[in-house]
Amino acid sequence: MLSYRHSYHAGNYADVLKHSVLIHILEYLKKKDKPYCYIDTHAGAGMYSLRSEQAVKTNEYQQGIGALWQQDDLPPAIAEYRGLIKSFNDAGQLAFYPGSPLIAMELMRKQDRLFLYELHNTEINILEAAIKRDQRVTVLHKDGFKDCLRLMPPQQRRGLVLIDPSYEMKTDYQQVVDTLIQLHKRFATGTYALWYPVVERQRINELEENIAASQLSNVQLFELAQAADSDQYGMNASGMIIVNPPWTLKAEMEQVLPYLAKHLGIDRQGSYRIKQVKAE
Numbered sequence: 001m002l003s004y005r006h007s008y009h010a011g012n013y014a015d016v017l018k019h020s021v022l023i024h025i026l027e028y029l030k031k032k033d034k035p036y037c038y039i040d041t042h043a044g045a046g047m048y049s050l051r052s053e054q055a056v057k058t059n060e061y062q063q064g065i066g067a068l069w070q071q072d073d074l075p076p077a078i079a080e081y082r083g084l085i086k087s088f089n090d091a092g093q094l095a096f097y098p099g100s101p102l103i104a105m106e107l108m109r110k111q112d113r114l115f116l117y118e119l120h121n122t123e124i125n126i127l128e129a130a131i132k133r134d135q136r137v138t139v140l141h142k143d144g145f146k147d148c149l150r151l152m153p154p155q156q157r158r159g160l161v162l163i164d165p166s167y168e169m170k171t172d173y174q175q176v177v178d179t180l181i182q183l184h185k186r187f188a189t190g191t192y193a194l195w196y197p198v199v200e201r202q203r204i205n206e207l208e209e210n211i212a213a214s215q216l217s218n219v220q221l222f223e224l225a226q227a228a229d230s231d232q233y234g235m236n237a238s239g240m241i242i243v244n245p246p247w248t249l250k251a252e253m254e255q256v257l258p259y260l261a262k263h264l265g266i267d268r269q270g271s272y273r274i275k276q277v278k279a280e
């Protein structure tokens, strides 16, 4: 039974990093006219009201997109990210936050294709309503881990797969690695973006070790911490592991992450990591 709802977390510091990286990769794919395929294995509800009961309960977005809303010194990639979020909000008031499917839809061209997976019975309905009807987009009420394999390699032979589970089940930490390896076997030149939370550091050490020991190559990691690692339950940091990143991504993150650590960290505890997990 799935209980995670992204509406409690939409627009938080983890989304800022995840969605900035997503925008960078999709914009890079758009440098060529050739079509690309974007697959979101864990799409969520697509659009979130920051006035909802859930968002107001945690207020997480305040230390995420909220803290960047009025800043006038943003690095270019964060300015681009904020500009996209602003396009979903009227009159400069921050009231809505688009999830990864709506961000990808906003950026796609007529030749590109999207496949969005969502398993939760409520979230899938909200997602379908947010997408409306669009022939370029396929929404699937299926297990994204399993079903995405049948799309590989995509017809377009260019593309990005975002793997963004909720890690409600501890088996997700192993399943993400197994899924990455299976996808990569079928489509070795694709770009893969895996999101992870740092709740217990040991799990992330193991995740990195498993990726390093696998046949995957050309893997980079970008992590943003709001606070130092702790034994208390809760997420203090999160990151993105990218297989076959655009060559431009690392330099961009070298500008973005110090800024985000400074502005989104709590009590000056913000920090970041950039790591080449596997060489090209």
Ligand SMILES: C[S@@+](CC[C@H](N)C(=O)[O-])C[C@H]1O[C@@H](n2cnc3c(N)ncnc32)[C@H](O)[C@@H]1O
Residues within 6 Å of the ligand: 002, 004, 005, 006, 018, 040, 041, 042, 043, 044, 045, 046, 098, 099, 100, 101, 117, 118, 119, 120, 123, 142, 143, 144, 145, 164, 165, 166
């Ligand atoms: C972290 S949220 C996704 C957020 C979204 N990617 C974004 O950035 O806006 C994870 C979502 O995955 C869904 N989910 C969990 N297991 C799934 C599975 N096996 N296949 C597809 N969706 C799943 C959950 O219901 C939840 O809505």
